Every structure is written in C-alpha cells, then in structure tokens.
Amino acid sequence: MKFDLHTHHFRCGHADGNIRDYIEAAIAADLKVIGISDHTPYFGSPEEQPFPAISMAKSDFAAYVQEVLDLKREYEGKIKVLLGIESDYFPNHAQVYQEALTAYPFDYIIGSIHHVRDVSIFNKNRWKKLTPQQQVADKEEYFNLIRQSARSGMFQIIAHMDAMKGNYPLFSEIKADEAIEETLKVIAESGLAIEINTSGKTKLCGGWYPSNAILEVAHHYGVDVTFGSDAHKPSRVGDEFDEVAKVLKEIGYTEWVYFEQKQKVPVPL
Template sequence: MKFDLHTHHFRCGHADGNIRDYVEAGIAAGLSVIGISDHTPYFGNPEEHPFPHIAMAKKEFANYVEEVLKLKQEYEGKIDVLLGIESDFFPAHAETYRQVLSQYPFDYIIGSVHSVNEVSIFNKRRWKGLSEKQRIADKQSYYELIQQSARSGMFQILGHIDAMKGNYPAFSDIPAAEAIDETLQVIAENGVAIEINTSGKTKLSGGWYPSDSILERALHFGVDVTFGSDAHTPKRVADEWEDVAKRLKEIGFDEWVYYKNKQRVAVPL
C-alpha cells in the first residue's frame, strides 16, 4: 500500500500546480492515500500575508481546507485524499497556531522547524564566520526546538528532522549525537512519527531527510516513521517511495504509518 503525506500547491507561493494536479499525480503513481499538506499562514504575524513566497495568506486558509474536503469526496473510491497541513513551530506563537488549527478537521498536522534564532535553516549565510562552538550551539538549538514541538501535542508527524543540512551539508558533521538521541527519545515518548522526506535531493545536501544514521537510532528508540515526498511540483509525488521502503527494511523497520482522523494507521513494509 503506497501513501505520500507531504505535498504542496500554488497557494504557498513557491510550489507549482493546484491540489487536483497532486491528487491525479498520486493516482498515476499508484498511491492508495495522498495527503495534502501545504504551509500554514504565519498566524503569529499580524499582517495578512507577510511572506507571500513562503506561505499562504490567512484569507486563503479556509479556502484551502474547503477545497481539500471537496476533493476528498470527489475522489472517494479512487484514492483516499487526506486533509493535512504543514505547520511551522514557533514556541512564542504555539498557542495561537493550536487554537486556529483546532477549528478544522485535519487528518494530521506536520510540525516543522524552519527557523532557528529567527534565521531560516536553509539560509546558507547563517553559518559564515561561526566558530565550532557556535555551530554546535545552533545545531543543539535546532534539536531543542524539535523536542519542544514533539512535546507540544500539536503534531502527529515531525517534518524533515535534519533539514538544516539542506543547504549546508557540513551540518551533519557538527557533533551533536547526544542531542539527536535525546530528541529521538522525546519523539518516541510522545508518540509522534517522523517522516522520511525525499526532497533533500532538491537541496545542496542531496539524499533524504533524515540520514540513515538517524533512522537507525530512530529504530532503536522505537520511533514511528512515515513517508513524504514534500512535492512542490506534481511530478515529484511519491518520488523514491520504493527506494525508501527498501532502505527501511534493510535498516530493520517492518512497518510505517500514516494518520487519518489523527489516528495512527500502520502499514507493513
């Protein structure tokens, strides 16, 4: 059974295609389940649309939900369309996000850390001139935010948990084994899944998020895993699904999960 829980569309300002395009791409790829999970608006910012090339406008949020729910009905029996969302995690605004998101019937919510110390994790310049000590501190801050997101109770899935390597491959070599292990323990204790996200190929790091070494530790701690292409164009829906399934079995996983009505559904590998 094939599924893909992480897809975007034009409303976020940096993806191509409409939601129907992704659903049709899912059918063409042989998916049984496709999750639509575009970026939330910036609910912690007073402006209507502060970052038009990063996330949707607040006024579009209800329209997004309505469109997914209509497509869910339309495609019933052909493919299971799930209503998801990818939410940023900002501790200072977590309650605002929680209150807004609780008003809608999401099948699942992906929690993603995209900013550390108010700088994008994908900003290549953030690392310039930093000492080894400062790089370690930034990596630890990243994983502390992921731990907080796991403890928040807001999310069923955590997105791309080593994506800070995306435009800075040397991130993986910054020593932080204890922080990663502690993070995986917290994730396991809070019953949250992590995604294998194949969009790393679109960044300088290449490969998937997270690395095999993190997946091996995730298995050790009993962390659930799921799949997300993080497609920003319909042609990437289900990208490398078979390769990921094969690698997970080699690591030792025997199942992965998806969420419907916020309930865990296990799928044998």
C-alpha cells in the first residue's frame, strides 16, 4: 500500500499547485493515503507573514485546515486524505507553536529543523569560514535541536533528518557519530517516526534524507520510519516510494507507518 505524508502547496509561497492537485496526483500514482502537510505560519513573530516565500500567513491557517478537512470528506472512498502540518521547532517559541497547533485536529505534525544558529541549513555559504572544529559543533548543534524537538511532545514525525547536507554534500563526512546515535535513541524512546524524504534529489546532495547509514542505525534502535516525498509540485507525489521500500527491506525493516489521529498505522513493506 502506497502513501505519502509530506506535501506542500501554494500557501507556503514556494510550492506549485493547490491541495486538490496533490490529491489527484496521489490518485494517479496509485496511492491509498495522501497527507497534506504545508509549512505552518511563523508563529514566533508578531507580523502576519514575515517570510512570505517560506511559510503561510497566519490568516491562511484556519482556511488551510478547513480546506483539507473538506477535501478529506469529498474524496472519502477514493483516497484517504490526512490533515498534517510541517512545523519548525524553535526552542524559544515552542509554547506558542504548541498552543496554535493543538487547536486543530491534525492527524500528524512533522517536526523540522531548518535553522542552526539562526542560519538556514540550506545556506550554501554557511560552511565557508568555519574551522573543522566549528563544522563539527554546528553539526552537533543541529542534532541537538532534533533531540529537543523529539522530546518536546509536539510531533509524530521527524522530518528529513540529515537535510543539512542538502546544499553541502560534505556534511555527511563531518564526524558526529555520537550525536547521530544519541538522536536516534531519543527518537526511539519518544515513540516518533523518522521520514525517508526523497526531496534530496532537488538539492546538491542528490539522493534522499536520511542516508542509508543513518537508516541502519535507526533500525538497530527500533526507530519507526515513514515516507514523505516533500513534494513542492504535484508531479513529485510518491516519488521513489518503491525504491525506498526496497532499501528498507534490505536494511531489515518489515513495515513502516503513517499516522491517523496521531496514532501509528503500520503498513507492511
């Protein structure tokens, strides 16, 4: 059974298409479950929409939720539509995010780290002036933030776990094995799933997040996995689902999960 829990649409300001386009693309790709999970508004700012090319306006949030719920009813019997959201984790603003998100009936919330030391993880220049020791420190801080997000109780899924390599492929060679291993232990203890996110192919690193090496450690610690294309255009819905399933089987996984009403639903591989 095919599913995809990570999709975006026009409201975030950097994706194409409307929600219906992604649902129709999922049906065309023979998916049985499609999750809609656009970026939250930036709740940590008093402004209505401080970053219009990154996240939706606060005034769009309720309409987003209602549209997904309406489409869930409309497509019942054709495909299961799930109400999700992707939320950044900012330690200083965690409470205001949690209050905003608990007001709506999300099937799942994806937790993401997109900034380390107030610089985007995808910024191609962030590594240029760092010493090797500073690079290790930034990588360790990235995984420290993921651990904090996992412990927060806000999320069901940890997004693109090594996405910091997206526009800096050498990230994978920076040694931080202990930080990665500890992070996977915390995720397992917290009962969360990590997504295999195939959007790495749209960045300089290619491939998907996380690496096969991280997935092997995740399997060792009993971390559940799920699938997300992170589609920002309808044509990428379900992208590389079969290839990911094949690799997971080779690693030793026998099932993966999706979430409905924040409860894990196992799916045999």
